[in-house]
Structures are given as C-alpha cells and as structure tokens.
Amino acid sequence: MSDSLQHREQGLSFEITARSGTARVGKLHTAHGVFETPVFMPVGTNANVKLMRVDQLKEIGVQILLGNSYHLAVKPGLDVIKLHRGLHGFMGWNGGILTDSGGFQVFSLKELRQIDDDGVMIKSPVDGSKLFLTPEFSIDIQKTLNSDIVMVLDHCPSPNDSYEEAVRSLKRTQYWAERSLKHGVNSWQLLFAIAQGGVYEDLRRLSAQKLSELPFSGFAIGGLSLGEEFEKTLRLASVTLESLPEEKPRYFMGGGSPELIAHLVEMGVDMFDSVFPTRLARHGAALTFRGRLNIRSARYKNDLKPIEEECDCTVCRNHSRSYIHHLFDRGEVLGGILLTHHNLRFMMRFMQRLRDSIANGTFSEYKKEVIDSYVKGEGDGLCSDIAGDALSR
Template identity: 80%
Template sequence: MSEKSQLKGQTLGFEIKVCNGKARVGKLHTSHGVFDTPIFMPVGTNANVKLMRADDLKSIGVGILLGNSYHLAVKPGLDVIKIHGGLHSFMNWNGGILTDSGGFQVFSLRDLRQINDDGVLIRSPVDGSKLFLTPELSIEIQRVLGSDIVMVLDHCPGPMDSYEEALKSLRRTHQWADRCLKYGVNEGQMLFAIAQGGMYEDLRRLSAQELAKMPFDGFAVGGLSLGEEFEKTLHLTGVTVESLPIEKPRYFMGGGSPELIVHLVEIGVDMFDSVFPTRLARHGTALTFKGRLNIKSARFKDDLDPIEEGCDCIACKNYTRSYIHHLFDRGEALGGILLTNHNLRFMMRFMERLRRSIYDGTFVDLKKEVINSYVKGEGDKLCYDSVDNTVFG
C-alpha cells in the first residue's frame, strides 16, 4: 500500500511494508531522506535537541527532529533563518525536520493568549512580544523554515474542557486545517492535519472522519497525553486511528515513554515525539530495556557497570555508572550530556526492536517485555507521567 507524489525525481509519501495485526512497519519518504516507521523523533524546540550536537544525533541513528515554528519565529526570528537558507542549514542538520505549527502553544500558553476564529494572539513567555498567529501565517513561517513535514495550526482543548468547548475547538481546528490546505506548502514539503476532540469519543471519531476527507499527506492525533488516564489515552487514540486512512502515516503528538509507544504501535500509530527521554536524562534517569535507573541513587556510587550492558552509546562504551553518578552528584553538565546521549540511543534501539518484532512476528513478546520492565516495576521505576511535553522541551 502506498500514497505518493512525484517531485523532481524524488518520491514523497508513505508506504506500508508489513503489518502484524494493526501494527505496521513503513517507509516515510521526505525531501531529506527515507525513514523507517514506527519512528521516534526527538524534540528540538529551539533548533537544538538539548545537550546534543547534530553530529551526535546522526551518529546514534536519529532520522527526524522536531522544531517549533512559533518559538523560532519569535527567537531568533525568520530573518535570521532566511539568511541561513532555512532551518536545516541554520542548525547544521541534513536529516528530516517536522515543525509544530504553534497549536500546542494554544494549549500550553493559555494565560498568555487570546483566541478567536481568525487566529490566536500569543504573548511570548520569552520576551513578552505579541504575535497574532493565523493558519496562513503558521504555514508561511513553516515555508520559510523549510521543514519536511508541516503541521496545520489547530486549537488544542484542555483535558478538563466541557463537551461544548471541545466541539467549538474541533470546528475551529477543521476550519483552520482547510485554510492551511488552501494556503499550501512549498514543493518538497508534506502537510499533516491534526485530529482533536478533547476527551470525547464521538468528537474524536468525527474529527478523524472529517479530516480524512481532505487531501493531507498524513494525520496526527493531538490533544492527548496531557494528564488524562493512561487507558483513556489509548482508547481515544484507537477511536481516532480507526477512522483515519490506512495508507497515510499516523502521528501521536507528545508521546515518548516506551510503555505508551508499544501500546500505540499495537493500534497502528507510526510516528512519535516527546521531550520525555531528554528531560529524564537531564534529571538523572536512564532508560534501559530493564526499566528506568535513577543514576543519582547512592547505590550506584561504586557501581563499575555501564548504564546498560550491550548498549553502544558513548556513555555505555566509555564510562561507569559510578562516574556518571559522580557527575550528577557534583552538578557537572557532562552527566546530563552522557545520559541524554544514552537515552536517545536507547530510543533508537527500542524503535529498531519494535520494527524488527513486527517483521518477525514477535511483537507480542516485546510488548510483554516492555510492560514487565516499565509498568510492573523492574529497575528504578518512576511513576507514569502522561504529560510528555513542555513549552520549551
């Protein structure tokens, strides 16, 4: 199955290579490469994945990064991006880039914005500047950035919003999606819509069905992983995905914990992003196939083992748990750098195993392993934190 369009000898689009139940392995064709799905995309809100260089990201197997069009339009500003020739050149990254439209800021900066059907007036938490973000301006910003995947501007409701409020935001999201589609993206860019609907099953289904009628290159599930119960996240995602075109990529926005990803892959989601692994790393927690390790724990003071046996990241190949524990104990930045490298390499290895398990029919076994490690509590388990996103990553 494939959905493709031709561009100057390049093929843009998505093809499904194999399915195992609803889980599938695919290839996402962009202007800056072809990427295997399911895929995890690190967040680089401000044109940088915290504590990582572009070369480091490439060396550990990262294919697509995220940037935030609203924050980049505020700082450094589009004029700066323009003189560099686009976001890829600005941040010295030759892989894929997906840019968020600013729609998440409609939710996360609720106290700093005013919204109506025309757009949203946002006051920057960085410098207090104001920007009236319309669907058309959001697309124009992303045109200048030159990202490979462009997200429509959407109105993301809060998890506590009433049915009436969620319906209003859904209608606005659909109107804005249509305006984004009419404004259009550059050659070589793909445009994804975002399904909303709050915590309401019928609105989730309606949003997916209506957006599926429009010629978008892919579809995202938005407005979840914002504090609702884990089972509700899964149920509402499933309701949304079952109404989206099977031949188009499905992207869950803001989900990055292994236990969440493995469940969502099972119901047919292809793409994920989150600050989850990098934020954990900066606070001293490592991700492993046996669960999470709080490296700041005193029990690692004399531990000569690597963070994870068999891991090929620079931290595991060159340093002991004891040394990294020491770095965090003394507040040394290198501790966060090494754990960030490890956690992102873990995510790449984890996604590789997911794809392989779908190919060879062992997905169910891998899912059980992840649940045993991350839900039942092997290792130093942190409580499940469904809020995988922050304003600044």
C-alpha cells in the same frame, strides 16, 4: 489490501512494508531522506535538541527531529532563518525535520494568548513580544523554515474542557485545517492535519472523519498525553485511529514513554515525538530495557557497570554508573549530557527492535516484554508518569 500500500503526495510517498496485526513498518519518503517507521523524533524546539550536537544525533541513529515554528519565529526570527536558507542550514542538520505549527502553544501558553476563529494572539514568555498566528501565517513560517513535514495550526483543548468547549475547538481546528490546505506548502513539503476532540470519543471520531475527507499527506492525533489517565489516552487514541486513513502516516503528538509507544504501535501509529527521554536525562534518570534507573541513587556510588551492559552508545562503552552518579552529585552538566546521549540512543534501539519484531512476527511477545519491564521491571524509577508526556514540549 496489499502490504505494499503506497500513497504519493507531491512526488513523495509513504509505503507499508510489513505488518503484525494492525502494527506496521513503513517508509516515509521526504525531501531529506527516507525514514523507517515506527519512528521517534527527538524534540528540538529552539533549533537544538538539548545537550546534543547534530553530529551526535546522526551518530546514534536519529532520522528526523522536531522543531517549533512559533518559538523560532520569535527567536531568532525568520530573517535569521532566511539567511541560512532554512532550518536545516541554520542547525547544520541534513536529516529530516517536522515543524510543529504553534498549536501546542495555544494550550501551553493559555494565560498568554487570545483566540478566535481568525487566529491566536500569543504573548511570548521569552521577551513579551506579541505575534498573531493565523493558519496561513503558520504555514508561511514553516515554508521559510523549509521543514520536511508541516503541521497545520490547530486549537488544542485542555483535558478539563467541557463538551461545549471541545466542540468549539474541534470546529476551529477543522476550519483552520481547510484554510491551511488552501494556502498550501512548498511542493517538496508534506502537510499533516491534526485530529482533536478533547476527551470525548464522539468528537474524536468526528474530527478524524472530517479531516480524512481532505487530501492531507498524513494525520496526527493531538491533545492527548496531557495529564489524562493512561487508559483514557489509549482509548481515545484508538477511537481516533479507527477513523483515520490506513494508507497514510499516523503521528501521535507528545508520546515518548516505552510503554505508551508499544501500545500505540500495536494500534497502527507510525510517528512519535516527546521531551520524555531528554527531560528524564537532565533529572538523572536513565532508560534501559530492564526499566528506568535513578542514577542519583546512592546505590550507584560504587557501581562500576555501565548504564546498560548491552548498549552500544559511547557513554556505556566509556563510563560507569559510579562516574555519572558522581557528576550528578556534584551538579556537573556533563551528567545530563551523558544521560541525554544514552537515553536518545536507547530510543533509537527501542524503535529498531519494535520494527524488527513487527517484520519477523514477534511483536506481541516483544510488546509484553516492554510492558513488563516498565511496570514491574528491574529498574528503580519506573515510568509512573507516562501520562503527561507532552507537558514540556
């Protein structure tokens, strides 16, 4: 099969430009630009990436970010979004936007929702208002948001669900995907389906196979990295990927730690999102190519070095570990702002290195380097909490 595989949907396209085994570099063409894959999308649930301005996101190389249709429909409400002609105008962001359908809230707000085959009634944890989310209404919300990539509403099960419960959620996810496809999106939007199946390999395979029969623009792997063992995450992701179309983009929902991304890129995943780098930053942890640093540690009180000497971000060019340690020690919000900026720039540099290593044939060596850094690296706060990346999305 040619390395320039190309799939066109609604005038938009995905093309694979380089390979290293099953890892690949691609270009995703959307209404707001062409994005290189593998790509990491920072999470902007409420129309903002926490502690970052949109000009800073552009400065550090962010191509596309994620918004949440359920939360935005509740606050500020669709009438406000309409005044700005969509989420891009509301945020002042001219890059790409992928919007989650609200399916993750089916999992995360389990105590506040009632679900059946028609849809899900969710009680807002913000103001107590109720919203009945159907596959069609989720699509309509995302059409109003005018995002570049629209996700179908899915039923995300818990890793603890029984086989019977996982079957029910799989069937509901398939039914909702078919309804979403029939309802349709704006001509310039891409529509992605989401494979589910809980922690059961046969159900994962079945979900991916059934969805692959439908003409979606891309496919996501949902319901993983929710607390299950790391090796199980990888095994279930691999089983799912084996049954998804090779020529279309594949998106792992809620994965953001370097080790997890390196493994999944090797399997052929193209897109990632997670609160992982921003959540770590707000708690005083910095991502580096030598592992993770806990900047709150007293060892950095008099350390004049930047977070990472090779980093080109404005934080590393202008501030010492000592200064950022002081900010956290005094409870200053600027500490979280500076580390968020650095961590997101790290993720952009990390993804670029992954793409370069695939293109120049050194991916296997680079993957080993990443795993060595984040399992036995020089950092002092390594990524022992990789499983569970998605829990705070």
